[in-house]
Amino acid sequence: GESVGLHLPTLSVQEGDNSIINCAYSNSASDYFIWYKQESGKGPQFIIDIRSNMDKRQGQRVTVLLNKTVKHLSLQIAATQPGDSAVYFCAENGAGNQFYFGTGTSLTVIP
């Protein structure tokens, strides 16, 4: 089946710094990707998405980059805040209606 994985399981950043979370995917047919944020005891929360016909998309303080050549996805968070501390998942939707999630990266923001 599809494989979505993250390079770094944990990431600690100073408040105010920028954060970069990486994700590798294996299915070259995947054409839609989502980044989710999950806080303890809560369900995943949508952050930003990107389709395969784009290589960059920006939201409020977040940017997603997609490199289809190497099947790599990244989430950049600008001016990281304590409220950004959470586990971040990338998810891909391949051939079916389900999403395949990576293991997740735990982001800790140090005040």
Place this chain on the structure above:
Amino acid sequence: GAGVSQSPRYKVAKRGQDVALRCDPISGHVSLFWYQQALGQGPEFLTYFQNEAQLDKSGLPSDRFFAERPEGSVSTLKIQRTQQEDSAVYLCASSLAGTSRETQYFGPGTRLLVL
């Protein structure tokens, strides 16, 4: 409410007991998904409904797991004869239309502990 809701939020069951987990999707959302999330892992797909039709149940781990959505809105995930390995968070998600390229919105999950 405006989001996906799930109940109960926590469930403790004795091994062998049957449990039923409820999901109320966002009003008007056609698609509904169930995922299982083990501790420290990402969600894993269980099953998918489009309205009342269960179109994909390939992720259900055994025939002890059963899901239904009889009127195309509320869904119930039932686990019969629970085992310790069923302990996990069960997440429900919904999306507006029936396409496969749109955002899924998640509920808070039901945390199931089987003793």
